[in-house]
Amino acid sequence: MRLQEALLAWYRKNARPLPWRGEKDPYRILVSEVLLQQTRVAQAIPYYRRFLARFPTLEALRDAPLEEVLKVWQGAGYYRRAENLHRLAQAVERLPRCFAELKRLPGLGPYTAAAVASMAFGERVAAVDGNVRRVLARLFARENPSPKELFALAEGLLPEGEDPGVWNQALMELGATVCLPRKPLCPACPLKAFCQGQGNWERYPRPRRREAPEERLAALVLWGAGGVYLERLSGRFRGLYGVPLFPEEELADRAKAFGVAPRYLAEVLHALTHRRLRVKVYGAPWEGVGEDPKGKPLPKLMEKVLGKALPLLAHAGVVPFPHAKPHGVEPR
DNA sequence: AACCCGGGGAC
DNA sequence: GTCCCAGGGTT
Incomplete structure (x- = not known):
């Protein structure tokens, strides 16, 4: 468990003060996670504030016209997220409390469902986003890990007796601030002693490029x-x-x-x-x-x-x- | 598992 | 221009 302690200790000292840190309201956590889908933290923050100021609860979102929701979302990109969130608000009375049920909601895939389940409800489930994928690929020297393999690796790391939501965030925070895609800060990494990709970080994960026609x-x-x-x-x-x-x-x-x-x-x-x-x-x-x-x-x-x-x-x-x-x- | 889809912004 | 971002959905 030394790896877990190392990361958690690092996280307690180095976590960025983000607006949704420590948030316990499931709805607000949901909004933050949906906004963060394929979107950088810095870009999501103003939308997070704006969205919650206008739609502070699931009920407020449910009762708003879609066009107004889109208007608030304007500029954030991936507008289907706003549509799905609005549909979701009308489909459920309140948010389901477990990963399996969350994942059935429109716009919630494996990552977002796991993030909400672990952060809002303390469920012991691993949330694997792009950051975690990169961290795990390097930590275990995997060039092209499948989603299934990544999920298994992440599950295996979940610490006992710790808040799984905090752990998930710690892993993501490491990827976002230290285990960077291009220029990772390996000397400053709390997991350097455990990392099998040390010195070969550019191999893990292997970049795959597609041409844009x-x-x-x-x-x-x-x-x-x-x-x-x-x-x-x-x-x-x-x-x-x-x-x-x-x-x-x-x-x-x-x-x-x-x-x-x-x-x-x-x-x-x-x-x-x-x-x-x-x-x-x-x-x-x-x-x-x-x-x-x-x-x-x-x-x-x-x-x-x-x-x-x-x-x-x-x-x-x-x-x-x-x-x-x-x-x-x-x-x- | 493979592929497709999609907005933006940092560089 | 390129890359990838705290992904989701379909086949």
Whole structure:
């Protein structure tokens, strides 16, 4: 048990003071864990505060319209998380108290269910996130450990008679602050005496790279009375709002469907992890009634698209919104 | 187990 | 540009 004591002693001294540290309210723990899915701590913190200020309880979240939930989530990314959280609030009266049942809730996989079960309810279950995966891969010198193997290794490390929630957090904290992906601080590591990957950290876990293929899209900015045409997006960015976005080759069909003759305005590049989006932005005056995009939850890509299109449309003689001033984009 | 999905930001 | 973040879901 010396390894456990070493890590816990280190954690007590070095744990970062995060807003959810020591939190016992299961709902608040749930919100923090969902926000932290594939999201860095520093980015999640302001959303955590904002979300709980607006939706302090499961009931408050349940009674809120989805659009408002998305609005609070705007900018955090992975908007399905917000949808799932909202669905979850409407599906259960209160949060289930064990890992197996938590895992059945929408948006809760093995990691989040284990995190909530251990931190909120003290269940003795290992939470394996990206940090823990890296720590364990190095500690046990595994190049490509499977989720099953990682879970078994993590279970084996769970200390007796200690708070499993604290232990899980300690392991993650080590990965987040010492056992770093690129430049691990091995000399400062409390587990260096136990680490089988010492000196070969770059082998564990073996990095696997995937190429991000390019996707060619077109966006159509239609300017009518009162603003631009916005629709609820489906597929990518599902749940948020934006101008029509579609494969480039569909431009003619879409323009015809709207009865407009679009002209090319600009090109926007947007990189996701697995795709590089190359978006040609087209604009056209439009007969319909548009909206002010300011009040809608928009993904970053749409902010880029509108940021380029609106000043150019203004230049083309369409009346812009007061706030849609050209910011740095000079029309030519 | 393998693969797909997806926003953002640090570097 | 690359990498990966306190992953989830489907096949």
